[in-house]
Amino acid sequence: MADEKSNRDFLDRKRLSVDEYYEVExxxxxxxxxxxxxxxxxxxxxxxxxxxxxxxxxxRDRK
Structure with missing residues (x-):
């Protein structure tokens, strides 16, 4: 997540934040x-x- 809320781009949405367990979950x-x-x-x-x-x-395809 971007620290500066007013200066966001869409790159944050392409990556999963590993540090935030709720995102992984x-x-x-x-x-x-x-x-x-x-x-x-x-x-x-x-x-x-x-x-x-x-x-x-x-x-899934391997199983």
Whole structure:
């Protein structure tokens, strides 16, 4: 999240804030995985939401 509320751009929305557990939990719930799985995927792939969503789809396809 941007510290300066009046000077926001849309880059914040493309990344998942790893430091904010509620964001990780919400993202996990949206995608039907556990927060611990999301944390592992963040460590492996980074915090870009699109990349994480694709990694979750790949996990589902493997099962």
């Amino acid at each position: 919400h993202f996990a719930r949206e995608n039907g995985v556990s927060p611990s799985q999301v944390s592992r995927l963040i460590k492996k792939n980074g915090s870009d939401r699109m990349t994480l969503t694709q990694a979750i789809r790949a996990l």
